[in-house]
Amino acid sequence: MIAFVRGNFIIKSPAQVIVDVNGVGYELQISLNTYTAIANSSSGQLSTYLHITENAQTLFGFHDNREKELFLQLISVSGVGASTARMMLSGMKPDEIVKAIVQGNVKQLESIKGIGKKTAERLIVELKDKLSKGSTANLDAFVPQSNTIEVDALNALTSLGIGRPLAEAALKKALKNATSNTPLEELIRISLKNM
Incomplete structure (x- = not known):
């Protein structure tokens, strides 16, 4: 799985960006939200999600992990595909x-666009509790601003099997x-003691 790409933004449009990573161009499908965030940047890092179907392999790019987590929540709902989730993230902010x-x-x-009454109701039924209980897309969730030691520490804590909300609080x-x-290892140790 490709977790992120970092490189130069060669071509940008409101729907996609081509990122040059050491001479290899990755085409990422993006939301309008991500485009707005990178519009004035010539390079950077985007979190990614590789969506594999019978007919295609599509790489989606996200300005931050929060948008990616919400995207994953949205596509977990029956009837909401990757294109619809991207459309949602283009139509409204996370x-x-x-x-x-x-x-x-x-x-x-x-x-x-693309969301009818039944799909909207299904989104509410399936995600309301998850999103209101402080899941990854919670409005007040701790979101590190860049790929720094905080992001690495948070990823390490969650990979240890600690729930994201608890890891964020610690x-x-x-x-x-x-x-x-403070080195990464020490930050992780302190966080573990705070649980």
Whole structure:
């Protein structure tokens, strides 16, 4: 699985970006939300999700992990494919989608192209509890701003089998006492003690 790509943005459009990674061009399908975030950048890093179907292999790119996590939540709902999820992330900001689902706002979800009443209701039924209980796309979730030591620490904690909300809370506490020189291993140890 390709977790992210980092390189130069060779071609950008509101629907896709081609990233040159050491001479190899990766074509990523992106949302309007991601395009807005990278529009003025000539290079950077995008989190990715490789969607494999019978007829194609499509690489989706996301400006941050929060958008990627919401995308994964959306495609877990029956009737919501990868293209529809990307359309949702283009039609509304991730925070707005989460808020609409948590508040059960069918009309707001229906305003997105490709989302009918039944799909909107299914999204609410299947995701409302997950999103309102502090899952990965929670409105107040801790989201590291870049691929830094915080991201590495959070990934390490979750790979140890610790739930993301608990890992985020422990890491927040650890970061309050950490300095800019605190090594990754120490940050993980402090976080584990904060649980």
